[in-house]
Amino acid sequence: MPALSPSKRILMVEDTASVAALYKSYLNPLDVDVTIVGTGQDAMAFFEQEGDQLALMILDLRLPDMSGIDVLAKVRAVAPDLPVIIMTAHGSIDAAVDAMRHGANDFLIKPCEADQLRVTVNKSLKPKPSHPGKATKQESEYHGFIGRSLPMQAVYRVIESAAPSKATVFITGESGTxxxxxxxxxxxxxxxxNKPIIALNCAAIPKDLIESELFGHVKGAFTGAASEREGAAEMANGGTLFLDEICEMDMDLQSKLLRFIQTGSFQKVGSSQVKSVDVRFVCATNRDPWLQVQQGKFREDLYYRLHVIPLELPPLRERGDDVIAIANALLALFSAEEGKDFCRFSDEVTTQLLRYDWPGNVRQLQNVIRNIVVLHNGEEVSKEMLPSPVARVSGVEIASTGDNTRSETANSALATHEPVKPASPVVMKADIEPLWxxxxxxxxxxxxxxxxxxxxxxxxxEVSPSTLYRKLQAWQKSAAHE
Structure with missing residues (x-):
């Protein structure tokens, strides 16, 4: 039998022997040569001897003798181009993102499905494109998402790992993410x-109608029920049921939802007949679900039933250049819809979009771009076209537009960042006050x-307006409690 090509050699660093053996069996169809080691020291020893023959390293973040990040750093110092896939548990997404910042090429969430492991390994073994700095449309878009920032790559990996299973995904994040x-x-x-996804917004439906929207009703079940109606649960049979703003659901209905999740069966409003369906649950909220449990607004048993795979979406302000990628896509879309000629942003506008805090996230960005396209004409978006408050985030230049008629003392204090008080020749301990x-x-x-x-x-x-609003609100609440 001819020797395996060096491009097929893989080092798997996993301290749990049974897990390593299972994942190695997953990779058998790829015709790769997998070597398993259980510690960071063994990994480095193997790498020093045969690292030049490796095509890929699969590295667990938690090892008995050192951190996977430390192993990654040592590997990167010697082999900056060797593909490294990080493996981590569900609760360590942030650590995986940190690993990618340190040079990991990809990561997988454990436990990992066979198909997902094979796809990720195959992708890592493929030759790199000749122009890696140029992102194709396929690389920058993912099932409706736009962006290649590390936080979003982490989101994509969780989706890829969780999607094939029936496990419930609990999505959290600020409004508009x-x-x-x-x-x-x-x-x-x-x-x-190939089956439907049915969305039900628990906050947008009146309390007395949401049970009917979820489970359906029979004719005459209540006033206005002129005919039998299918609910979201029945319409989603074989597909996905998305419960948006789940924390707004009434407590009484939460108990019925819990039983539905446990048994897969339900009764329409006004009916004694039990129906069974096969649905995959995905839920979302912009609140802290555990805080809602502690405040008695969300059932603890329902929380544990739904909170199987948590997935937190990053706010837009943490996504770096994704802001510009999304803005460009929206500009092209809205220009086509409105029959306008816009095709680019000026450098000033690009800087402004990156500096703004985006408290309303992607939804706010959509509104800003729509406002520009509807109210203006041209090919390039200029700074003058930016609506408030995005137009007012450029530091001292912004403040100079106002009519500042306060005293010279106040202006001098602000310019020097000193509080308005007489200068003291000697600073004593008693003069020191808290930073806040x-x-x-x-x-x-x-x-x-x-x-x-x-x-x-x-x-x-030189901060965003939303920062000041948050601080002022916090100080007001503090004063109210004193």
């Missing part, structure tokens, strides 16, 4: 993609100088 897009991506990547008080005084001076205009004050302080 794309939780419904995420649910649709999970469905599209699953084996149920100094910060509070500086913010109050800035707002005073800007005649109460918080966005202008934020410009002078």
């Amino acid at each position: 794309g939780k419904e897009v995420c649910a649709e991506a999970i469905h599209a990547a699953s084996t149920r993609s 008080k100094t910060e509070k005084r500086a913010i109050e001076v800035a707002i005073d100088v800007c005649n109460g205009n918080i966005p202008q004050a934020a410009g002078l302080l």
